[in-house]
Amino acid sequence: MLSYKHAFHAGNHADVIKHLGWIAVIDYLCKKNKPFTLFDTHAGAGQYSLDDEQASKNSEYESGIARLVDTAMAEPLVEKYLTLCGEFYQQHYYPGSPVIAATLLRDNDQLHVMELHPAEIPKLQASLKGLARGQVHIHHRDGLEGLNALAPPSPVRGAVLIDPPYELLSEYQSVTDTVNAILKKWAQAQIVIWYPLLSARAGQKSGCSERMVEALTESGKTAFTAELHVADNSSDTGMYGSGLLFINPSWQLDTQLTDALNAIAPALGDNIKVSVTWRKRESA
Numbered sequence: 001m002l003s004y005k006h007a008f009h010a011g012n013h014a015d016v017i018k019h020l021g022w023i024a025v026i027d028y029l030c031k032k033n034k035p036f037t038l039f040d041t042h043a044g045a046g047q048y049s050l051d052d053e054q055a056s057k058n059s060e061y062e063s064g065i066a067r068l069v070d071t072a073m074a075e076p077l078v079e080k081y082l083t084l085c086g087e088f089y090q091q092h093y094y095p096g097s098p099v100i101a102a103t104l105l106r107d108n109d110q111l112h113v114m115e116l117h118p119a120e121i122p123k124l125q126a127s128l129k130g131l132a133r134g135q136v137h138i139h140h141r142d143g144l145e146g147l148n149a150l151a152p153p154s155p156v157r158g159a160v161l162i163d164p165p166y167e168l169l170s171e172y173q174s175v176t177d178t179v180n181a182i183l184k185k186w187a188q189a190q191i192v193i194w195y196p197l198l199s200a201r202a203g204q205k206s207g208c209s210e211r212m213v214e215a216l217t218e219s220g221k222t223a224f225t226a227e228l229h230v231a232d233n234s235s236d237t238g239m240y241g242s243g244l245l246f247i248n249p250s251w252q253l254d255t256q257l258t259d260a261l262n263a264i265a266p267a268l269g270d271n272i273k274v275s276v277t278w279r280k281r282e283s284a
């Protein structure tokens with residue numbers, strides 16, 4: 001299908017929670033002096049001009065990054081996110097997940113980014129050119145198939161971001177099947193899955209994210225979700241928020257996310273709700 005274009009949504013509330021979570025995961029990996037491998041299965045264009053026709057159509061960034069970038073927030077994860085994004089925002093750009101990861105990469109780290117849409121590939125190449133210190137591999141292929149083919153990687157320490165457009169109903173099941181297959185051969189992978197929270201107005205897709213999260217927590221791995229609700233779950237809204245499922249999360253990632261989301265919520269709006277919920281804890 002491939003009609004989704006992330007440029008329309010760059011810098012919105014969903015990008016804010018997703019990129020906060022992805023930065024926290026990478027930041028933890030950087031704490032040890034051992035190389036790591038990152039996979040970004042649905043990369044997009046890498047970075048987005050907020051002045052271009054697509055981004056300015058609904059200006060979704062205005063209710064996301066724009067509400068945060070000029071605030072002085074001392075919460076460490078938010079500060080890191082805003083420092084990184086602020087450099088792009090000054091030029092009226094927003095960095096996507098590949099550019100965020102590339103910016104944080106160290107000399108011996110590896111980053112694999114995958115994107116299926118042919119029009120996004122040259123943009124991705126241009127966005128990543130000369131940016132990373134580590135090695136960046138751009139793959140024009142199906143992200144879930146590519147991840148399955150390349151896992152487990154070397155270095156084996158590492159993390160995965162799965163951020164599909166969920167245009168097709170079948171994508172929820174494909175994510176579940178792929179993650180379960182990956183965990184069988186790369187048991188220690190830290191996996192981050194973004195999902196939309198959709199009201200009844202979304203028809204058949206409503207409830208699919210919740211069912212996917214349930215199914216994925218049956219893998220037996222430790223897991224928690226972090227969610228940002230930007231509207232009530234009513235018939236007036238389509239997507240009322242979004243969440244991240246963290247599988248095999250690093251130590252204290254839950255408290256980091258709780259603190260960061262609580263810090264940004266008041267700046268994002270009056271009715272913003274935050275939740276961080278353990279789905280499967282380490283058995284005692």
Ligand SMILES: C[S@@+](CC[C@H](N)C(=O)[O-])C[C@H]1O[C@@H](n2cnc3c(N)ncnc32)[C@H](O)[C@@H]1O
Nearest residue numbers: 006042043044096097115116117142143163165
């Ligand atoms: C939500 S966007 C990604 C945004 C990006 N992760 C970020 O945070 O900046 C989803 C992307 O997945 C791409 N895509 C759709 N189906 C795909 C597939 N099967 N494999 C890889 N990429 C796909 C779309 O073209 C789109 O660019």
